[in-house]
Each structure stands twice: as structure tokens, then as C-alpha cells.
Amino acid sequence: MAHVQEIQLQIRGAPDEESEHGRDGSKADTRRSTTRGSFLWWITVAVDMFMVLCGTTVATLLGRLYYNSGGNSKWMATLTQSGGSPLLLVPLLMTPAPPAEERRPAASKLWPIYAGIGVLIGFDNLMYSYALQYLPVSTFSLVAASQLAFNAITSRLINAQRFTALIANSVMVLTFSAALLGVGSSDDGDSSSGGAPHSKYPVGFLLVLAAFALILSLFEATFERVIRARTLRWVLAMQMNTNLVASAVSVAGLLASGDWRTIPAEMAAFRDGRARYVLTLAGTAVAWQAAAAGMVRLIARVSSLFANVTGTLALPLVPVFAVALFGDRMTGIKIVAMLMAVWGFLSYAYQHYVDGRRAENGKAECHVCAARGESDAVLPA
Template sequence: MLETEELGVPILQDLHQHRQSLLHAKKHGSKEAMESTYEKHQNNEEDQKINRSLKNLLIIINCTLMILGNSGGPLISRLYFRHGGHRQWLSSFLETTGFPIIILPLSFSYFHRRRRDPNTKLIFITLPIFFASAFLGLMTGLDDFLYAYGLSFLPVSTSALLISTQLAFTAFFAFLVVKQRFTPFSLNSVALLTVGAVIIGLHASSDRPEGVSKREYFVGFFLTLGAAALYGLVLPLVELTYRKAKQAITYTLVMEMQFVMGFFATAFCAVGMIVNKDFQIIPREAKEYGLGETKYYLVLISNSILWQCFFLGIVGVIFSANTLLAAIITAVCIPVTEILGVIFFHENFSSEKGVALVLALMGLASYTYGEYSEDREKKKAAAVSESV
């Protein structure tokens, strides 16, 4: 189904052809034919090694992008609000405004295909997938706004813990949308993540940033949970789009979908900025920014780049490896973000937050192990059916 999963098919076909060619050459006593076939087999083996090396390199690059974006994005977003930024629509706009960067890998993919086939398509996305991606992009834009608004009132460490509940919402909506069954591991994960969020909510007084009222804190709390819930719905809808598509889901097609989603998410937030008159206020806010005007614009640019690293990275990890690895990296980034928030912003790391962090990591570990076990059982069943 995926480009990365299709590598095994031509390999098996080449080995079969190689075996048949050798038998044919041996039968007819052709030494030259045998040597030629052997050389072709050697070339195929070299191509396979190159493909494996490129795949491993792609995994490393995408993992790095995801870690940078998942850890650095929330920190830079919070840095904007911490030193005098007040425009939630602007912050949400920056989360997807870096989508034109996707043109680079898309161009590389096109010219790579064109070398092999001069008549290759420029784009693969069909009209139904385009409209589905546009709708998902609008949902992502709304999710960006909820997240940015919540982060404007919350410490980045608290926001990271609340966003981890996205996994619970994803499991719930995956059950409703794509009929993915609940397992004991996913139910355990949902329970642990929910308890962690409740613990944070019950101890709000010790966690509020300076200048944030209790009401604002709870607004940020519930908006961040709303952002986690909405993105938990977006992911199963993306999977549903893949299933309903009447074409092969390749990495190139997924990048095209991400480009469309990024465009419409950015357009959604841009409309919010226009209505809220954010574009006119940016120059004035830059002059009044606590770190200075130059650093204000550097914060905005860094914000855009880091979030786009995350979106590119997570797409790349899922399609060059699997969703399991993406879940593991997400789990790793939670304590990293927590520690960075404490180091750079001197946030209070209370015992309640520590308990919530442990529960979040346990929930993610439970979910990850459940996915791993289910994937292993599917592979065993597939191997048994092939051998029969």
C-alpha cells in the first residue's frame, strides 16, 4: 500500500526471475547467459542495499525533525506570550504557515520520478482527496487556535501534559470513525491519561503563571484539552481518508495532502487575524516586545519553522517506519519538553505535575505496547496464511 512497504514485492520478483534465468541458462549450457544473470542479480542486491540505506537515512532525518518540532515548537510559542505577545490568532497562524517548505521534498520526489519515467504525473492528489484534505486543514486551523489560546495562559510543561491526552481521544474516535477496537492496553492508557489531567486540574493554584487569573487558567486548561480532543478526531479522519481513497497511498501523495491541509489551516487562521486586526498590530507589538523588535521577528520565524518540522517529521516517520515509532517519539518528547520548560522558563515542577508525568508516560507505554503486540499478531497471522 505504501511506497516503503512496496519494496519487498520487487525484491521477491527479482529473486524469482533470477532463479528462473539460472535454470534456463544451465539447461541450455550457456556460460555467457549465466554470467549475465549473475551480474544482474549482483546489481539487484546493490540496489536493495542502497534502498535500505536511503530508508534508514529518511527515518533518522524525520525522527530528528519530529523531536525538534515536538520539543521546540511549544517552547517558542510560549516564549512569544511570555515576553509580551498577546495575539492568539497570530500564534496559531504560525503553526502551519511554514507549509510551503513541503514544496522542496515534493520537487525532489517529482524530479526523481521524472528520471525514471519522463511521462510521470506532476501531482497525484485527486479531487475527492483534495476536498477531504481541505476540510481536515480547516479542522487543523481551529485546533491550532485552541492550542495557541490555551498556551497563552498555561505553563508549557502543563500544556505538554494536557496535550498527551490526545492519545486517549485518538483511541476513542478511532473506535467510532474507523471501527478500531479497544484493547485492554488502550483502555488502560485512556484511564491513566485521564487521571493525570484531573490531577493537574485539581491543583491549578500552584501552577498558574504570574499575571494569569484562576479563570484564565481554567480557560486555557479546557481549551488545551479541546485542542487535544479535536486533533484526536483529525487523525482517525486522516486514516479514513486513506481507506476511502481509490488509489495507492504513497509518501508523495501524503505530502501533497499535508500541503493542502497546511494551506487551508493557514487560510483559516489568516481570516481570524484579519477579523481581529492582527496584521496591523504586529509592527506595534514588535516595538513593545520584551526581548526587542529584532528578536520578536526571530521568535515568529522560528515558531513557524519548528512547527513545520514537527508536521513534516510525523508524516515522514509514519510512512518511512510506522505509527508505533511516532508514538514512541511523542512519549520521549513529553519529559524533554517538561525539563526544557523548567530550565528556560523556571516553571514550577510540583509533585502533582510529577505524578501526572509518570501517569502520562505509563499511559503512552501501555498504548505503545498494545500497538506493538497487535502488529506482531497480524504479522504472524499473515505469515501463517501465506504458508498455507
């Protein structure tokens, strides 16, 4: 009888040990796999999505307001997209210190990555500023969804992203919604383009489709292969350091281009005075950092493609506010494009729901098989 109990305890102990340390001996990996897709996990993802939605919407509208109110320095507009990064030092100092046994990549590996990605972010921010000036805010924000198709390619090549029918449908629908607006942009009657001629719209389209997709994939690859941790502390550190480099690029461009000499006159001529000029730039900087924080956290928690899909969900919100703030006209093409964008996101979200349900069913089957194995092991004795 004692021998039977010993066998039973050994069999029951094996699954527990594997669930504690994981198949590769990594306790953290197993803990992440058990919490991914849970209710708490979805709550944290929803918070990150909210940051992306609100931050992107406010930052895009304030960026358009800067140009419409008399701002003309593209390097200053570029600086606002990364210049708020020192604010991240406050939450970074408030996060708990990492445990002594936590693996920390060597600085010689991290700083070249920070520098490389930061330079890419700096130039991509400049292209974003050009595009925002050339395109109406409603058209620009939805056409930016075309980045998703490029991000799908880089995610597949760099991050080995798994594609299903639902994910492919999401990417295609969002891309078609952007193409639909591109076709109808010449007749949309938007007034928020800063008076840019329609001949410059294609330039804006090309500038929007820049290096953003590549940057997101590089973020995910860094978390996966170099840092190998997804904690809040690493997310904040990654965002702050890369944005500091991007800010340095923007300041260098501001000085080299001579735009810094025009800032006092631009501030004096700004609509409603200097205070509104400062508040507009400061609000833009804070909004971009909030959006970037949510974006990087989504990359760390889920994937770069999911983060980009979430960004496209923010795009239909912008035209609604642009109608009230800038006098844009809500055309039928934009309405159809917005519905397509929402449908594309829901398709991707449903794929994650299906994956979560399959994971739960797989765990339940494993528990049943383990229970059957225990009973079979006890009966012969």
C-alpha cells in the first residue's frame, strides 16, 4: 500500500514540477503562458489600448492645430513627438527595483539598439510631420492604416508572426479602407490640410508609409531576443532611451536647418498668442508619449502587429473630431472606410479570443489526461 501511494505521489508531482519550471526550465515563461488570455490580461491590454486611442487622437488633432494656427516648423513638430520622453523618468523611478537574479543585457548590446531605433524614430517622426501638413487630418489619419500591410510583412520576416485567415482578413480590410480614402481624397473637401495643393497628396501618402512598421517589429525583436523580459520597467526604459535619441536627432535638425531662428516670430504670430503656442506643443508632446507608452506595452504583451492594429482603431476617431474642430466634411467614403477599419480590428481581436479559448481547452485536456494517467498507474498496483 505504501508502495502504491509513493507511485501516486510521484506521478502527481511530475506535472506540478513542469508547470512550475516550464519545459525549458523557465518559470517566467510558464507563468506568462498561463496568464496570457486571462481576464486580468485582457484588462491590462484594454488599458494599453485606451492609452493608444486617446493619445493618438489628441496628438494628431493638436499637431493639425499647430499648423492651422500659424506653426510652420516641421522640426519643431517633429520634436514634440519624442520630446516628452523625460516625463517617463517619473514612472520609471516609481516602478519596483528588479530582483537581483533578473537577467540584465549588457549595456554594450542595448545602447547600439537604442541608438539605431532612436535614429529611425527621429526620421520617421519628421516624415510624419511632413505628411500631417500635406494631408487633411481626416484623410491622413485613415490612410496611415496602410502601414499595417507593411507591418504584416516585417512581422512575418523579423518576428515570425503566425498568420491565420482572420489576421489576413484584418490586414486586408484595413489596407483597403486606406486605399478607398486615397482614391476619394481629391474630392473630399477637407479644409484642414493647411492649404496644401492636391498634387502634394501623393507625397503625403508616401511619407506616411515610412519606417514605422519596421520600427515596431524591431521593438518586438529586442524584447524577444535581447532583453528577454516584458516588465513595465523595461518597457519604460526602452521607450525613454529610444525617444531621447530621437529627440537628439530632432534638435540637431532644428539647429542645422535654421528653424530655431524663426521660433520667436512663429510664437508671436501664433493664433491666440504665445501661451497657446506653448500649450499646444506641450500637449502634443504629452499625448504622443501616452500613445507611445501604450504602443510599446502592447508590443511587449502581445505583438507589434497587434499594436499597429490597435493604432488603426484610433484613426476613425480623428475624423469625428476633425469635423467639429477644423470644418472637415464627413463624406460617404470616409464613413465606409471607418466601418471597414472597425471591422478589420474586430477580426484581429476575435482571432486572439479564439486562441485563448483553444489554449484553455488544451489545458483542460492535459489535466484530464494527467488524471487518467494517475488512475491507470494506481490500479495495477
